[in-house]
Amino acid sequence: MPRQIFKKCVIAVAGPLPGQLTVENLAQWTRLRKGIFSNDFDEFVTHLLCTREQFNKRVPRVQQALKRGKRFHIVHFDWFEFSAVQEKKQPEKEYSMRVLLAKQKAREREERRIEKGIKDEEKFVNTNLFHIYTDREFFSYQIDITRDDTGLGELGQRYTMCLWESDAKPHLYQFTAKFLKRKGDGQPTYYRPSPCAGKWREEMDHFMAFFQKKTGVDWEDRVIMQKTTNTEHFQYTPPAGGKPVGRRLRHSHEYCLQINAELRGLPWPPEEEKLEAKADASQGGDILAIPGGSDEWEPETSAKMKNDSFVDENMDTSEDETPSSTQDIPDDEEYEENVNDDPEKDTDLNIEVSRESELEDDEMEEQPLTSSSDDSTEGSTSQVVVDGHTTPSSLASDNTSCDTMDTDATVPGEIDDPRFYEAVRQALKFPVPN
Missing domain, CATH: 3.40.50.10190 (BRCT domain)
Structure with a gap:
């Protein structure tokens, strides 16, 4: 089946x-x-x-x-x-x-390409055996130079200059130029100084000599002298936008552009670059650093806050200055080493820390999150609520540096970031009273 x-x-x-x-x-x-x-x-x-x-x-x-x-x-x-x-x-x-x-159509196209290459060899170059030369900076040696001949009424005259390199090795080179009298001309004329391909040096000299004759500018000055010659000469515009412009320049590309701007009376750097630089600068800004991060946190303070100092103005600070930032405070390792130097102080510190933690736990359970009516009660730590955050009142007074402190002084209302208060706590490190 x-x-x-x-x-x-x-x-x-x-x-x-x-x-x-x-x-x-x-x-x-x-x-x-x-x-x-x-x-x-x-x-x-x-x-x-x-x-x-x-x-x-x-x-x-x-x-x-x-x-x-x-x-x-x-x-x-x-x-x-x-x-x-x-x-x-x-x-x-x-x-x-x-x-x-x-397959049949592809074969026909290949046959037409071969016939065209053989036909072009008589007056131009066999494109089946040669390709456009490209230097080490990926600049293609196929350029156009143009002009408008108003006297003859031939607008859009153009020379297409090419430096060819053979497919076979060792490479041979040949310079050619194709000329169109006007835009859309269907009958171009060809110029080929050498009857056959030769060494690179010889054909490159033909290329540069033809460029100098038609533009009035040396090949090395093609960037410096762009758009500076009269209309009788052909004009060449080098590639822009970061594209390769070729080797053998008189100076560096950036310096050539600067000289060209001076010759043409243009600002340097160009207005576009100035606007881009200004836009890049405007996109940046002051970034608020987080305490404990890689940058120091320096919150902006108002004039009122600068006048309301947390330290008594009459206090003598000539010998012992208050650290201006958290960088002046020793780190945890140094602090532990200083404490461990004295065993008795270490024991007292542990007892004091345990008592403080017990007091804080008891007070958190018994007292609501409101301002304490009695800040001087022994055995308890008064609390102040600022913008919804509970802060021990011991942060508002320094028992070691001054006897009294203005308890009515508060943090300005415009600072509402909780990270600020955490930074203050770390910077001051005032002991909690027993």
């Missing part, structure tokens, strides 16, 4: 096929393999069988198939015969007449 290799296939023919592939046999063999054979060529057909002659002559069904696009297969009749004999559906791509047509 034949296998169902043509299932879901609707097969038609473009015309009579050779051998035993008659319409009756094709219909029978297709039905045995669960396919459908159609005498008509409609939109349900999935495979159109034809010969190469029928395809080349573009018989009516082949023409209709090509107009419908690639929605179905146009295959050589061998596809059907080999699939039926081997009881396996063969890949359509190997027998596709579309692929054959594409």
